[in-house]
Amino acid sequence: MPDPDHPVAFAPHDHTRCAGHAMARAEAALALQGVRLTPVRRRTLQILLESHRALGAYDVLERLASDGYGNQPPVAYRALDFLEEQGLVHRIRRLNAFTACMHPGEVHAPAFLICRGCHAVAEAPAAAVGQALEAAAQALHFTIERSNIEALGLCPACAGTTEPMVRGLV
Amino acid sequence: MPDPDHPVAFAPHDHTRCAGHAMARAEAALALQGVRLTPVRRRTLQILLESHRALGAYDVLERLASDGYGNQPPVAYRALDFLEEQGLVHRIRRLNAFTACMHPGEVHAPAFLICRGCHAVAEAPAAAVGQALEAAAQALHFTIERSNIEALGLCPACAGTTEPMVRGLV
DNA sequence: TGTAAAGCGTTACTTTATAACATGTCAATT
DNA sequence: AATTGACATGTTATAAAGTAACGCTTTACA
Numbered sequence: 001m002p003d004p005d006h007p008v009a010f011a012p013h014d015h016t017r018c019a020g021h022a023m024a025r026a027e028a029a030l031a032l033q034g035v036r037l038t039p040v041r042r043r044t045l046q047i048l049l050e051s052h053r054a055l056g057a058y059d060v061l062e063r064l065a066s067d068g069y070g071n072q073p074p075v076a077y078r079a080l081d082f083l084e085e086q087g088l089v090h091r092i093r094r095l096n097a098f099t100a101c102m103h104p105g106e107v108h109a110p111a112f113l114i115c116r117g118c119h120a121v122a123e124a125p126a127a128a129v130g131q132a133l134e135a136a137a138q139a140l141h142f143t144i145e146r147s148n149i150e151a152l153g154l155c156p157a158c159a160g161t162t163e164p165m166v167r168g169l170v
Numbered sequence: 171m172p173d174p175d176h177p178v179a180f181a182p183h184d185h186t187r188c189a190g191h192a193m194a195r196a197e198a199a200l201a202l203q204g205v206r207l208t209p210v211r212r213r214t215l216q217i218l219l220e221s222h223r224a225l226g227a228y229d230v231l232e233r234l235a236s237d238g239y240g241n242q243p244p245v246a247y248r249a250l251d252f253l254e255e256q257g258l259v260h261r262i263r264r265l266n267a268f269t270a271c272m273h274p275g276e277v278h279a280p281a282f283l284i285c286r287g288c289h290a291v292a293e294a295p296a297a298a299v300g301q302a303l304e305a306a307a308q309a310l311h312f313t314i315e316r317s318n319i320e321a322l323g324l325c326p327a328c329a330g331t332t333e334p335m336v337r338g339l340v
Numbered sequence: 341t342g343t344a345a346a347g348c349g350t351t352a353c354t355t356t357a358t359a360a361c362a363t364g365t366c367a368a369t370t
Numbered sequence: 371a372a373t374t375g376a377c378a379t380g381t382t383a384t385a386a387a388g389t390a391a392c393g394c395t396t397t398a399c400a
Binding site for chain 2 (some may be wrong): 101130133136140141144146147
Binding site (some may be wrong): 205208210211239240241242244245248252266 | 346347348350351356357
């Protein structure tokens, strides 16, 4: 039973609702922290919420600039870094890119599944992965502070076709 | 019971033996594949084997250049990319850097533990992590081709001191 | 020994990211 | 309402990381 507020990136869903829900949760999370969702930050988050893909800082910057915000790299990096610190955006290291968090405000240990066909990025629930990683670290008496777990491969749609389904997927 | 051929990066060990073993295994693995360990490639691997740290491509390049090899970025990237394809070097995406594989020729699903104190990088056995990740992907019908699992934190030595123990650790 | 493939060195360039500083905005206090 | 101090934004400039493309050299092997 799919939860309309937490759809999987790879599966068709009401994306307007999906993005709206994420934005609402993000606003709530920021208010709770007593930090400000300024226009640049809000717009940055909106841009990332438009699709289940990861965007490079310069892609975001281009969008921001065309909306009348500053057009120098720090403008984008500052907004992205802020949102990442607040847990509203995840950095996909493999892609040097950023993607909106689909579970803002919730405790979660995400693993990212990156489709090399359509470039969709799904945030998979990965509590078990996190626990296994924690166990592996403990065996070496290592204290984990932050971690990134990413997998590259093919989403269900792209695995089934010769040509990847780049178009149409939010 | 510590295995002298597979020491943990964080623990003191006979590093000459550790590196020598890794180089020998690497040579065997390459011979098996019928590919060539040219002087630049060999030297690149040696450089990475000198310490349990990750080096940026430009750090490696500097070393190669001072040894009389070419001093342009592609020289380092080609050697590093080759070694990574052959499974002799791992790329640490969080650091934009490369580290020598400690288990060349063996099937292994490594997780990398990166100490932010001394910058040591340990390759933790993580079969369970890999399995959990595979399970999380299967739940979304995603096919994993490659993955990277990295954790940032403190190694046992650095966790126990105010000042990180940067010096002396191989 | 000719030749095709692989490797190396170089030039030039693109992409990604940050340091540093000036300007502007906001909200809490006098 | 004016002051102030912290936070946020815009800008210049530069650093760091990574790649495309070309020509020469070496190697494997027919």
